[in-house]
Amino acid sequence: MSRKAKERAAEGPIAAAASSADRWERHKSNAKTIGGAVLLALFIRVLLFEAFEIDGPSMEPTLLNGDRVVVAKYMYGLFLPFTNEAVASWGMPSPGDVVIVRSPLDNIDIVKRVIGVPGDVIEIRDDVVFRNDEPLQVRIVGPCRSEDGGHDYDSCEWVEESIGSRHWQTSRSRLSVPNTMEAMEVPAGHIFVMGDHRDRSNDSRNPRVGMIPIQRVKGRALAIYWSWEGGTRWDRIFDGVH
DSSP: OOHHHHHHHHHHHHHHHHHHHHHHHHHHHHHHHHHHHHHHHHHIIIIIEEEEEOOSSTTTTTSOTTEEEEEEOTTTEEOOTTOSSOSEEOOOOOTTOEEEEEOTTTSOEEEEEEEEOTTOEEEEETTEEEETTEEOEEEEEEEEEOTTSOEEEEEEEEEEEEETTEEEEEEEESSSOOOOEEEEEOOTTEEEEEOSBTTSOOSTTSTTTOSEEGGGEEEEEEEEEEEBSSSBOGGGTTOBOO
8 A cells, every 4th residue: 555545544534533523513503503593582582572463353443353563571571471470560551552461351461552550540431531530632533444445334433532642543333322430540550451442342441350460461562563364454564553
């Protein structure tokens, strides 16, 4: 055997070992990258943001069945997955915020609008909501509009409500009995919530739901990132939740 052949034969095991080491380093690098991505996704999912799908009509016309919204979880506390209450709370929603809460009735996530915060006195007189003995500012928008552009003049109307500089639209039936509720003070650490579709919302007006403890507030709805019901509603995508 020539000297060059002998050298190549001696280098074989060394080259194989070096190649194996290189592969191991690549595997470790890939594992670190994947692990980092998973940890980042968990951090975002647990602490910062979460996706939520609207199920039902209780927030019409603000949010429709099939809307998917981005929820900011970090604003009010630390709410871990598969729990019913936050392990730590550090913020309080403002009147007008649209929030995701864990319902005290059945431990299901629901979306509602904040009407009262601790110390507020909420009352409803003939469908008019009073906060601290002052009626919410109201402006009749007109008949409810269907998704295909039609109108339902007989049974439904949209009403704009305001608290300070915050404005939003609600819907109500013209045929239902006007809603009334005796004055109730919101206790410390709680909020009073209502759905924007006032005739089809299970909210704080129901004694079985009642005032919502702040520990059950999962986050604030920020924007619609997708909307689908029988087809994509392109005009709603990227709309902010007001």
